[in-house]
Amino acid sequence: ADAARVPALVIGSGYGGSVAALRLAEAGVDVHVVELGMSWDTPGPDGKIFANTTKPDYRSFWLRTRTKQPLSNFLGFPLDKDVPRYTGILDAEDFAGISVYQGRGVGGGSLVNGGMAVTPRRQHFGAVLPSVNPDEMYDVYYPRANAGLGVTNVDPAWWEGTDCYQYARVGRKHAQRSAFPFVFVPNVYDWEYMKQEASGAVPHSALAGEVLYGNNHGKKTLVKTYLARAKATGRVTISPLHRVTSVAPAGGAYTVTMEQLDTTGAVTATKSVTADRVFFAAGSVGTSKLLTKLKATGVLPNLNGEIGKGWGDNGNVMCGRANHLWDPTGKLQSAMPTAGIDNWDAGGAFAEVAPLPTGIETWASFYLSITRNPHRAEFTWNAGAGRVDLSWQTAWKQPSIDAAKTIFDKINAKEGTIYRTDLFGAYKIWGDHLTYHPLGGVVLNKATDNHGRLHGYRGLYVMDGSLIPGNASVNPFVTITALAERNIEAIVTADL
Ligand code: FDA
Numbered sequence: 001a002d003a004a005r006v007p008a009l010v011i012g013s014g015y016g017g018s019v020a021a022l023r024l025a026e027a028g029v030d031v032h033v034v035e036l037g038m039s040w041d042t043p044g045p046d047g048k049i050f051a052n053t054t055k056p057d058y059r060s061f062w063l064r065t066r067t068k069q070p071l072s073n074f075l076g077f078p079l080d081k082d083v084p085r086y087t088g089i090l091d092a093e094d095f096a097g098i099s100v101y102q103g104r105g106v107g108g109g110s111l112v113n114g115g116m117a118v119t120p121r122r123q124h125f126g127a128v129l130p131s132v133n134p135d136e137m138y139d140v141y142y143p144r145a146n147a148g149l150g151v152t153n154v155d156p157a158w159w160e161g162t163d164c165y166q167y168a169r170v171g172r173k174h175a176q177r178s179a180f181p182f183v184f185v186p187n188v189y190d191w192e193y194m195k196q197e198a199s200g201a202v203p204h205s206a207l208a209g210e211v212l213y214g215n216n217h218g219k220k221t222l223v224k225t226y227l228a229r230a231k232a233t234g235r236v237t238i239s240p241l242h243r244v245t246s247v248a249p250a251g252g253a254y255t256v257t258m259e260q261l262d263t264t265g266a267v268t269a270t271k272s273v274t275a276d277r278v279f280f281a282a283g284s285v286g287t288s289k290l291l292t293k294l295k296a297t298g299v300l301p302n303l304n305g306e307i308g309k310g311w312g313d314n315g316n317v318m319c320g321r322a323n324h325l326w327d328p329t330g331k332l333q334s335a336m337p338t339a340g341i342d343n344w345d346a347g348g349a350f351a352e353v354a355p356l357p358t359g360i361e362t363w364a365s366f367y368l369s370i371t372r373n374p375h376r377a378e379f380t381w382n383a384g385a386g387r388v389d390l391s392w393q394t395a396w397k398q399p400s401i402d403a404a405k406t407i408f409d410k411i412n413a414k415e416g417t418i419y420r421t422d423l424f425g426a427y428k429i430w431g432d433h434l435t436y437h438p439l440g441g442v443v444l445n446k447a448t449d450n451h452g453r454l455h456g457y458r459g460l461y462v463m464d465g466s467l468i469p470g471n472a473s474v475n476p477f478v479t480i481t482a483l484a485e486r487n488i489e490a491i492v493t494a495d496l
Contacts, residue, residue, distance in 0.1 A: 006032040009256050009275035011244045011290070014108020015477050016464030017281030018226035019148075019484035024279075025235035027492045032237050032273065034258055036286070037062070037104030038087050039240040040111060040214060040223075050089065050214025053335065053357060058084040060213040062091035062104045063265040070101065070212070070318070070434060071423050074358065087241065087263045089214050092434075093285060095390040097377075098313060099434045100285055106240050108283065109477065110221040111214055113436070114337050115188040116352060117151040118474035119482075124344065128472050128479065131445035137482055145482035148229075150220040151186045154338045158191075162198055164207055166330035168339050170323065171353030171365055175341045178414045180407060182341055185352070185475075188225075189336040193218040209357030211335035219336070242271075244290065247278050247460070248299050254278050254459065277459040277495075280442070281484075284311065284465040288379045288441025289388040291454075291462075296381030302456030306447035308379035311390065311440040312470020315348075315371030317400040318431030319408060320356070320420030323363045327415075333357045341367075347406030348372035348399075350474055364420055370437070371403035376470050379441055397432035404430075437476050442466040444483070452487040453495075461491060 008024050010017045013035040021031045043049050044059060051059045056067045060083065067080045070092075090112050091102045103109040119142050125134045159165050175182040189206060197207040197218070204210075205217035215221070230236040239258075246257040253276050260269040280287040292308040294300040323329065333355040341351040349371045356366040377392035412418060419429040442448065444467040447455065452467060454460040465480045467487075472479050 005274045006030060008277045010279045010281055012108060012282035012286060013106045013238060014283055015480045016484045018222045019481055020279045020281060020463045020488050021236050022226050022230040023488040023492060025230055025233040027496060030235045034242045034244050035106050035238060035240045036243045039106045048216050050216050053209045053212045056213060058086040059088050060090060061088045068092040073422055073425055075422055085264055087265060090212055095392060097392040097394045100438045101434060101436050102283055106238055107222040112212055114211055115219055116337055116475045117149060117186045117188050117478050119478050120473045124473045131450050141482040141486040144485050145478055148226055149481060150188050150225050153184060153186050154191055158195060163330055163332045164198060164334040167333050167355060168353050170327050170329050174411050174415055178411045180341045180343055184338060185340050187336050188220040190218050190220060206334045206336045209335050246299060250274060279461045279463050281463040284438035284441050287462055287464055287466040291442055292379040292381055292388050304447060304455045306443060308441055310443040310469040311377045313435035314437030314439055314471055314476060315373035315400045316435040316437055317369050317371060317397055317404050319367055319404060319429055320423050321365045321408060322418050322420050323365055328361050328363055329365060331359060331361045341407055343407050344473060348403040349407055351407050369404040370474060371400040373400045401430050439465050439468045439472060439476060440470040443469045451490040
């Protein structure tokens, strides 16, 4: 076979890319996956593959010389520090009005995320993906995604008694005293492993606070689930540390150009491959940036005017509350969240009761809220600067803050407590400068057909979070996975 020609090329190895690679390979198609980040399989000098959340080092950030920790301050002290520039695992990608956090490496966001695996309530699905038949999602593709990802629930009896979920039980007590629905949320963490961490039988991972910069044990990332199955077919090859820069029509197929990087981020080679079909799965930001550039620079001029539009932050906003001395949240906190406060219907907010794994008692409750925020931003090509810009403005977080306040103002009033003002800078209550959940930019049934086929070009597909128009009402990766399962099944059936 011609080494430089592949039947299917997948850009990115997160949720959308992993589903595409597995299902194409199972259908007998050879797949080449191109991934910007590293293959996280080699221990560092401390014997561990991933750095701890409380001790970021060269492995922690994507091509930064200084860390950019989501919680930038603690008790008045800034936490960020200098680190060697390296192709690390977490990218804090700065646009003018927002920093978008993303995983970098084979496995994409599954390497760095909290593992919260939430299926939206069915009554909300029509607002999330209006062109998709909910019956097929809830009967077939959500169950398939949850099974493929290894989603399970914490054992409630164990949860009630373990020190490491004291913070979550305090979160429940305060939610219920203010009459908010408190819900358990599933996760992809191996609960049996966590029980053994708690009993001291195995090395700590979630109980050592590992999450943002990778989990050394316990979390079922895509590397352990979809990508392991994809590799086992023998039809999937993955090229880490390669950045796709162009996809250009070439006589019915496509020339895919990519740069190989070293671990300082320097380009060591430029290569091209001919692919019959290309699956964009570089994430909401990665796919949107690529397609916005390729349309504007005339490489893919027939893409339609919806490219780059409909981007949202899933309404992410963070805050902390200061508890009374009789409500300690515990110095041992599992980094894997298990619960949330659901005030979506009444106030437009679903608040995850999040850990603050500092290793000391903080008397703080910490929350990441997902809110109903109507603002949508657009990616545009900035020819002068040679880059893609995003029109999001920091002030657009105000509806999210207002929604989160429907929960926490009430809890504070009931408990006689106040917001923490030390976590995001001096006297700053709201973490409103970032998102963990970029969604949209290449919206389903607008920039693509109703199954992710890009308009204007046969054989080009979108598989990732860029298809979802800005909000999922809950944490997004189960919906990204289920939508990818739905779309790739239709593509395999009709197009191959
Ligand atoms: P994803 O970002 O996973 O994958 C895209 C891949 O493409 C990346 O590996 C990237 O390096 C690669 N890429 C980008 N550009 C490229 C290029 N030009 N060439 C080649 N490769 C390229 N969600 C949830 O449901 N529950 C949770 O608990 C959390 N928690 C959470 C915490 C943190 C800190 C973050 C950052 C995120 C979360 N999330 C989450 C969000 C979740 O991780 C996210 O929604 C998914 O990873 C998105 O999946 P995609 O397949 O769209 O892209």
